[in-house]
Amino acid sequence: MLRSARLHSLGGVTKDVSAFDSAAVTVPDRPTASLVIADREYEVRCPKLRVWMAVIERQEDYEAGTALKPHVQELYLKLAQHPSEEERDKLIDQYRTLQPVYSAAPTVLQLATYLLDFLCSCMTDRADAQALSEAYNTDDGDVDIPHLRRALDEMDNAFADWLDAQADFVGVQRPELPEPVPNRAAKRAAGRTAAAKKTSSVAKRTTAATG
Amino acid sequence: MAELWPGGPITLPHRFTHDGVELVIPEQKLTDLLYWLSSGQWWQLYPNAVDPESMQPLKLRMFDPDDHLDMIHLHDVGTRLFGRLSGVAPKDAVGWWPAVRLANMALTQWPLFHAWCVQHHVDPIGGSLMTTIAAAYAWIRDGLGPDQLAKLEQELWSTPTMAAVPKAAPEELPEHVRQEEAGAFLAAMGESLPGQQALSGLF
Numbered sequence: 001m002l003r004s005a006r007l008h009s010l011g012g013v014t015k016d017v018s019a020f021d022s023a024a025v026t027v028p029d030r031p032t033a034s035l036v037i038a039d040r041e042y043e044v045r046c047p048k049l050r051v052w053m054a055v056i057e058r059q060e061d062y063e064a065g066t067a068l069k070p071h072v073q074e075l076y077l078k079l080a081q082h083p084s085e086e087e088r089d090k091l092i093d094q095y096r097t098l099q100p101v102y103s104a105a106p107t108v109l110q111l112a113t114y115l116l117d118f119l120c121s122c123m124t125d126r127a128d129a130q131a132l133s134e135a136y137n138t139d140d141g142d143v144d145i146p147h148l149r150r151a152l153d154e155m156d157n158a159f160a161d162w163l164d165a166q167a168d169f170v171g172v173q174r175p176e177l178p179e180p181v182p183n184r185a186a187k188r189a190a191g192r193t194a195a196a197k198k199t200s201s202v203a204k205r206t207t208a209a210t211g
Numbered sequence: 212m213a214e215l216w217p218g219g220p221i222t223l224p225h226r227f228t229h230d231g232v233e234l235v236i237p238e239q240k241l242t243d244l245l246y247w248l249s250s251g252q253w254w255q256l257y258p259n260a261v262d263p264e265s266m267q268p269l270k271l272r273m274f275d276p277d278d279h280l281d282m283i284h285l286h287d288v289g290t291r292l293f294g295r296l297s298g299v300a301p302k303d304a305v306g307w308w309p310a311v312r313l314a315n316m317a318l319t320q321w322p323l324f325h326a327w328c329v330q331h332h333v334d335p336i337g338g339s340l341m342t343t344i345a346a347a348y349a350w351i352r353d354g355l356g357p358d359q360l361a362k363l364e365q366e367l368w369s370t371p372t373m374a375a376v377p378k379a380a381p382e383e384l385p386e387h388v389r390q391e392e393a394g395a396f397l398a399a400m401g402e403s404l405p406g407q408q409a410l411s412g413l414f
Contacts, residue, residue: 027283
């Protein structure tokens with residue numbers, strides 16, 4: 001694990017060096033699990049702990065950006081309404097606070113591409129990765145953004161024990177997947193469903209009334 | 212300072228290699244090192260204290276799903292380096308847990324530890340981490356009887372099981388009588404370890 005070595009000296013730095021070799025550290029094999037995405041079964045290998053943490057960080061960035069979006073839009077609107085100088089300074093201060101988080105957040109499409117790449121990298125069979133990618137990228141494919149997010153939830157459940165054990169060993173908390181913030185697309189979809197139901201019931205009533 | 216023996220005590224800056232990548236940990240503030248150590252944050256020393264550019268080859272490997280390099284390997288290097296920096300890594304031992312315990316006791320009972328240091332002409336934040344940890348070791352041994360010393364040594368150098376590592380909890384007020392203090396230390400040995408840390412800022 002640790003062996004002695006001597007390298008050339010650079011100004012003020014310890015002359016004798018230690019050399020660490022990761023191959024000497026045994027890591028238990030990462031488990032695999034079956035994952036169902038849009039009615040097709042895929043076999044996935046548990047991601048490395050650091051990779052899983054990065055996926056969660058990306059998801060958190062997205063959720064934070066989504067949650068902030070209405071506030072940022074409201075600030076834009078207020079600023080466009082020619083507020084007083086005092087009010088304008090206050091709004092700009094608020095914007096400066098929100099802007100770094102908001103601008104660091106991926107768009108929904110960036111997040112989807114990231115998640116797709118991540119899921120494909122976890123597939124044990126390259127053909128499965130190709131199939132998932134095609135199912136997402138083709139217009140008539142069955143896989144959409146919510147499927148990718150649900151796949152993350154399934155992986156979180158399937159690999160919780162292994163990831164927890166790794167996190168415990170290195171003394172860090174395994175971050176949890178953030179709850180999805182209801183986004184505008186979901187709201188629009190809900191709105192469309194409600195409108196369709198209303199139209200349908202009006203049509204039914206009209207049909208009933210006219211016999 | 213050169214290494215006294217492979218795996219022996221080191222000081223900063225320290226040059227080492229990880230999987231053939233040459234890296235340097237530069238000087239760090241002693242107060243930062245003490246805090247990181249007492250709270251179990253090995254990653255602050257390695258990889259966080261290393262120049263990000265020189266870490267790039269390892270970072271790329273970390274995110275490669277087909278490469279075995281993961282947190283556990285960084286943990287191995289970070290904890291070993293911290294143990295050696297603390298001067299409590301005897302041959303073939305990591306030294307991480309005794310260093311964490313001693314730093315944790317010194318920081319949570321700072322007024323007592325500091326008073327002991329003043330009495331013994333040691334500056335606990337003006338020298339090296341190794342000296343401060345050695346002072347903490349001497350402080351906690353001071354005044355113990357043979358049985359208590361034996362118990363201290365056993366518990367200080369043991370590796371905790373994961374289930375025995377509790378979450379960090381507010382410390383009780385320190386005892387002011389030497390014997391009581393020693394007793395409290397021994398009783399608290401298994402309870403004073405840091406809990407799991409939320410990891411932030413790691414590459």
